[in-house]
Structure formats: structure tokens, C-alpha cells
Amino acid sequence: MLDALVVAPHPDDAELGVGGTIVRLSKQGWKVxxxxxxxxxxxxxxxxxxxAAETAAANAHLGNPWRKNLGLPNRSLEPTLANRRALAAVFRQVRPRLIFAPYWEDAHPDHLxxxxxxxDARFWSKLSKSxxxxxxxxxxxxxxxxxxHLRIVERPSLVLDVSDEIDAKVAAMRCYRSQLVDNQPAxxxxxIDSVCDRTRFWGHMVGVGHAEPFASREPVGxxxxxxxxx
Structure with a gap:
């Protein structure tokens, strides 16, 4: 059973968006x-x-949290009934109190x-007689x-201080050499530079070194x- 589950469209999305938070919550005793x-x-x-090798290496820098791959098709990800059922089954298996999901506005169809x-799977997960x-x-x-994959300024509901975790986040991101290192313009x-600029900006906004932003559709109590x- 997990306290929090990060759902990522692709390997590296978790590290890019919530890598510091994964490390921080784990330090605080959360099962992530x-x-x-x-x-x-x-x-x-x-x-x-x-x-797969890059993901394993990155996960080690995050502290080796529980990690699985649902095996859905890249570039053709769709919120079908079958996929919804498969994800709802995972929610029932690991029973997270908190889910981290991709932001609802994006240019990448897989992310949307x-x-x-x-x-949808969160709702289905609670259904009886299924x-x-x-x-x-x-x-x-x-x-x-x-x-x-949009040039937008985030409008977060809250930000989390990850100043002490930024080195682990960067190390995890650098493990994805095929995606984030070897293909970057000279x-x-x-x-990675852009991600760190953003965490530094949001850290500045709340008076710390680095922070990760999060949005919520519902009030945060x-x-x-x-x-x-x-």
C-alpha cells in the first residue's frame, strides 16, 4: 500500500515534474x-x-520507490474503457491516498x-459490483x-520546497541520456536547464532555493x- 502514486505518461515524466517531491516525501516517511x-x-x-535501463538508473537516484509500467502503447495512449479498468485495478492494488497526475493542459496527446x-480510473476504482x-x-x-510541451507559465495551487532534493532530481533526469542529454542542442x-530554471523560479517565489509547483482542481485543505x- 502506498501513500502517494505518481502516474507518468512516459518514463522521465515523473522525474521532470515531481522528482524532487518523490525524494522529499520518501525522506518524510511516505511510501511513494x-x-x-x-x-x-x-x-x-x-x-x-x-x-528500461535509464528508468532503473533514474529510479535509484529517487531512492528506489515502488515502480511499475502498465505497458500501454506509446504515441497512441487513449482513455479507453480497457485502459481505465487496468489503471483502476492498480489503484485498488496499491491504494494511494494521493495521486500525482499530469497537468490537464498540454500539447502532447499522450499527456492529455x-x-x-x-x-476516470480514480472514479471507477471506488465502484462496487464491478x-x-x-x-x-x-x-x-x-x-x-x-x-x-507548451510554453506556458504554470499557475500552481501550491509549491513544495525541494531545495535539499534538487541534486537527486537532476541526477535522475540525467539518467535519461537518450531523451534529455544526447539529443539536446549544442x-x-x-x-534539464529549463526544469531547473523553473524550480529555481518557484523557489524564489516562496523564499527557498528550489520548489516544484502543483495544481489542484479542488480546494486544498x-x-x-x-x-x-x-
Whole structure:
């Protein structure tokens, strides 16, 4: 059973959008997992074997959280009934209180499909009298992370301080050499540089070194205010 589950359209999306948070929550005693929906392949410099090795190496830098791949088709991900059932079964299996899902606005069709799939599977997971394996379960909340293919300024509901975890996040991202290192333009900032610029910006906004932003469709309730960063 997990406290939080990151659902990623492709291997590397979890590291890009929520890598620091995975490490931070694990340090705080949370049981965190990652579910990659697809292999992420084919890509110009990748292969199934290379991407699997990169994912394993990246996961080690995150502290080796529980991680699985649902094996859905890359580039053709759709929120079908069959895929919804498969994801709902995972939710029933690991029973996370919190789900991290891709932000609902993106240019990548796989990311949009993943968001819809998570929301639909969350609802199906609680249904009784169904043929979905496992006991009914309803994850309490979804937070949406930013790993988007649009040049937008995020509008988060909250940000989490990951200053102490930024080195682990960067190390994990660099493991995806086929996606984030070897294919980057020479002499210009690459994807990892951009991600770090954004975490530094959101850290500056709340007075820390680095922070990861998250959005919520629902109000975020707090039991106490003494942990607010001012």
C-alpha cells in the first residue's frame, strides 16, 4: 500500500515534474510509487532496452520507490474503457491516498490522455459490483504536476520546497541520456536547464532555493498554518 502514486505518461515524466517531491516525501516517511503508463518508445535515440535501463538508473537516484509500467502503447495512449479498468485495478492494488497526475493542459496527446485516464480510473476504482480486480478504493486527492510541451507559465495551487532534493532530481533526469542529454542542442539550454530554471523560479517565489509547483482542481485543505513558507 502506498501513500502517494505518481502516474507518468512516459518514463522521465515523473522525474521532470515531481522528482524532487518523490525524494522529499520518501525522506518524510511516505511510501511513494511511480506508475509509467507506456515504455516511451520509439524515440530517435532510444530503444526499449535503453529506456528500461535509464528508468532503473533514474529510479535509484529517487531512492528506489515502488515502480511499475502498465505497458500501454506509446504515441497512441487513449482513455479507453480497457485502459481505465487496468489503471483502476492498480489503484485498488496499491491504494494511494494521493495521486500525482499530469497537468490537464498540454500539447502532447499522450499527456492529455493520461490525465483523463487517471481521473476516470480514480472514479471507477471506488465502484462496487464491478469486474475490476481488488476491493473498491477511492484515492482522496489528485495533484497535477507540470511536465508539459507548451510554453506556458504554470499557475500552481501550491509549491513544495525541494531545495535539499534538487541534486537527486537532476541526477535522475540525467539518467535519461537518450531523451534529455544526447539529443539536446549544442550551445543552448536544454530540457534539464529549463526544469531547473523553473524550480529555481518557484523557489524564489516562496523564499527557498528550489520548489516544484502543483495544481489542484479542488480546494486544498490545511490542518495547520505553521508550515507555510513566507
Amino acid at each position: 510509487g511511480v506508475l509509467d503508463l507506456t515504455s516511451g518508445e520509439p524515440t530517435p535515440l532510444g530503444s526499449l532496452e535503453r529506456r 490522455a493520461a490525465t483523463k485516464l487517471v481521473e 469486474d475490476i480486480p481488488g476491493e473498491p478504493f477511492h484515492p482522496a486527492r489528485i495533484l497535477y504536476y507540470f511536465s508539459v 550551445g543552448r539550454p536544454g530540457v 490545511l490542518g495547520r498554518l505553521d508550515s507555510l513558507l513566507l
